[in-house]
Amino acid sequence: MSHAVVVGVDGSAQSAAAAEWAAYQAHRSGMALRMIHAGGAEPELSAAPVDQTQSLPRAVLALRGHLVEVLPGLDVSCEHVPGSPVHALIAAGEREGQLVLGSRGLGGLTGLAVGSVALRAAAHAACPVILVRAGADGQGGAPGDVVVGVDSSRPGAEVLAFAFEKAAERGANLRVLESRDLPAGGYVTAAPLDPPEITAALAAAALVRLQDTLTPWQKKFPEVSVEAEVTGWPAGKALVEASRSASLVVVGRRTPRNRPAVPGLGTVAHAVLHHTHGPVAVVPHD
Template identity: 65%
Template sequence: MGRSAGRPLRMIHAGAAEAFAPREPDGGGESLPQPVLAMRDHIARVLPGLEITCRHVPGNPAYALVAAGGRDSLLVVGSRGSGGLTGLLVGSIALRTVARAHCPVVVVRAGADGAAGDSGDVVVGLDSAPPSGEVLAFAFEQAAARAATLRALENRTLPAGPYLTEASVGQPEIRDSLAAAEPVRRQDALAPWREKFPQVRVEAEVTAWPAGRALVEASRGASLTVVGRRTSGLHPAAPWSGGVTHTVPHHAHCPVAVVPHD
């Protein structure tokens, strides 16, 4: 993907060893399925300067990918999904990896019709709470690497949350004042990242649509959509993803990066 300049590419082929055939040596003594070696060789031809390693890891694929990712990596998973009556457009391995990984995971769904390669904007979804620094850092880095515009989308309906009071409902001027403060709050959240990445053009938008729908629509023609996955407060035995994080990879028109944060 070109997002991690200077980093090596580690190809992980996970699952029960006996399930894969035919198998050929990879040149380093390890036996791997021929399609995996062919893909490795194709990547080496396209990106001759990239350091590539390829190995088989036994066991559950999702757990193997999570273990391989660590905290300072970028995991990329493809997914054909199951289709049919389940309507799952992203497969279970990809979803489990997204839910448990300690690093950002990029899901590339088969059949997505968004922009190819590095063309198109980078879209990032913002929480109505103070946006996560990890999510914004990742989104700005991706936009800078692509020389792309960053579209920051926030779902917001006023009055909401602590603003929903008798005064704000009964007095339009209070509601208008709160609405006018929203762009200032949003720009304040983005300001440190604008300063760090002055080359990135930023378009900040607020939508009344549900967050998942807004991000899916914004992903049309985009090169990447970035969403956060909150990790604090989740039971380690069931670290599942929230609604937006679960919905967007299924329906986005481009690859989706899911970034874990507290």
């Protein structure tokens, strides 16, 4: 069971936004906040105890003080972990079950929505990775739906579980979106229906399948209000548009059983990460 929310910090505005988001998440959930400043060379061995604060940037220490002040009672720790930032952050996140990162850090290039550390963590971590942009809507304790994209033909249980849990924690509505090919001209058929009627019938059937997929989860989380929607838009476009009013968007990252060592983000996750208007959670699943 997770006891802390882990967030990577490096002194940038992006990581400060991520830390604030993670702090509110920890406060709502009754968990601790663990701030990780990763990178740099391994320290020399010494018999004397090491003062962690000497390895932390002043901006990181100031951020910790700010979070303790605005969220009284929140248990906040801050530590420096040497070595590869990606490996250190992933390891810390996997121990607690989730990892929060700024979408770009101090090393990010202007014009890139998501930095290399964030992308690599989202593509490799065995736990959910939440990416937060500075200035994006839905940070901290802001209200808004939790939005999740699914494919009812092969839904990821881990993705739905995460989305329902976050909606329950926030007291938020859960909006479930599925993208389907619904051609405006309909399909050629011998049935006495006009093309628009055929398209409407296809959408209705797809919605029934999606609702059937969600039924067991609604029974498990009866406190969560769920809105299911089938759209003819491409999945990435639909989720980016939904992110305008969402507190969190959840997307899956499929990990092939026969190639577990070959991670990667699909086109939908890439589109959402680079164009979202709010925080995005990437959840690995079979």
